[in-house]
Amino acid sequence: MTTPDILFTLEDSSVKAQVRGLVDMDRTRQGSDRSRFIRHFRIDSPPGSSSYPFCLPVVKHLYETGGFSLRGGLTFLVGENGSGKSTLLEALAVAAGMNAEGGSQNYRFATRSSESSLSQYLSLAWGMEKPRSRFFLRAETYYNVATETERLGHAQIAALGGVSPHLRSHGESFVDLMAHRFHAGGLYFMDELRLHCPLTLAWG
Numbered sequence: 001m002t003t004p005d006i007l008f009t010l011e012d013s014s015v016k017a018q019v020r021g022l023v024d025m026d027r028t029r030q031g032s033d034r035s036r037f038i039r040h041f042r043i044d045s046p047p048g049s050s051s052y053p054f055c056l057p058v059v060k061h062l063y064e065t066g067g068f069s070l071r072g073g074l075t076f077l078v079g080e081n082g083s084g085k086s087t088l089l090e091a092l093a094v095a096a097g098m099n100a101e102g103g104s105q106n107y108r109f110a111t112r113s114s115e116s117s118l119s120q121y122l123s124l125a126w127g128m129e130k131p132r133s134r135f136f137l138r139a140e141t142y143y144n145v146a147t148e149t150e151r152l153g154h155a156q157i158a159a160l161g162g163v164s165p166h167l168r169s170h171g172e173s174f175v176d177l178m179a180h181r182f183h184a185g186g187l188y189f190m191d192e193l194r195l196h197c198p199l200t201l202a203w204g
């Protein structure tokens with residue numbers, strides 16, 4: 001079975017991080033040894049600033065250690081509240097061509113721009129393959145993605161299974177998204193998914 005490459009964040013204050021602030025905890029056995037899409041990322045020459053996001057230990061760590069290599073399949077970013085998971089995932093999603101508030105490359109809206117400048121300092125090393133599709137699911141702003149989906153029209157709603165996310169519960173809308181919009185050969189970023197979705201989907 002071919003699985004998509006998925007990065008998502010998981011809050012769990014009971015998880016003991018081996019690296020202060022952030023740890024790559026687990027990956028599925030189904031994944032290949034290396035991600036087909038983003039194989040490695042690093043932070044280049046951040047400004048000598050002590051303000052957000054450059055003050056975050058995870059950002060300093062990634063800069064000092066030359067970045068991080070990804071394998072295929074699922075990658076979990078786990079850390080304490082406030083450790084920088086969402087900041088890092090957002091920067092990766094933006095650097096990979098997605099909208100900071102969520103959505104695919106086709107979503108270009110900003111309800112309230114609050115993204116950090118970290119993406120400007122991220123270098124992504126891509127594999128030979130390009131993802132067939134990509135999507136950034138950000139639980140806290142999915143309402144705004146739903147509004148934009150309705151504005152974009154029928155084709156975007158059809159891609160989510162035919163029902164506007166505004167007419168579904170949170171959990172239903174996320175399951176719709178994964179069932180209809182996520183495919184093998186895709187690259188997906190999901191922030192705080194655990195709040196809503198069972199992780200029992202399979203891609204063939």
Ligand SMILES: Nc1ncnc2c1ncn2[C@@H]1O[C@H](COP(=O)(O)OP(=O)(O)OP(=O)(O)O)[C@@H](O)[C@H]1O
Pocket residue numbers: 011052056079080081082083084085086087088114115116
């Ligand atoms: N726009 C911003 N401006 C300044 N500081 C911010 C901003 N966004 C987040 N922060 C701070 O950066 C730190 C990391 O925030 P982030 O949202 O990335 O954490 P997180 O690991 O995703 O936390 P949680 O588990 O609660 O979702 C926090 O201390 C937060 O207060």
Ligand SMILES: [Mg+2]
Pocket residue numbers: 009085086087191192
């Ligand atoms: Mg977060």
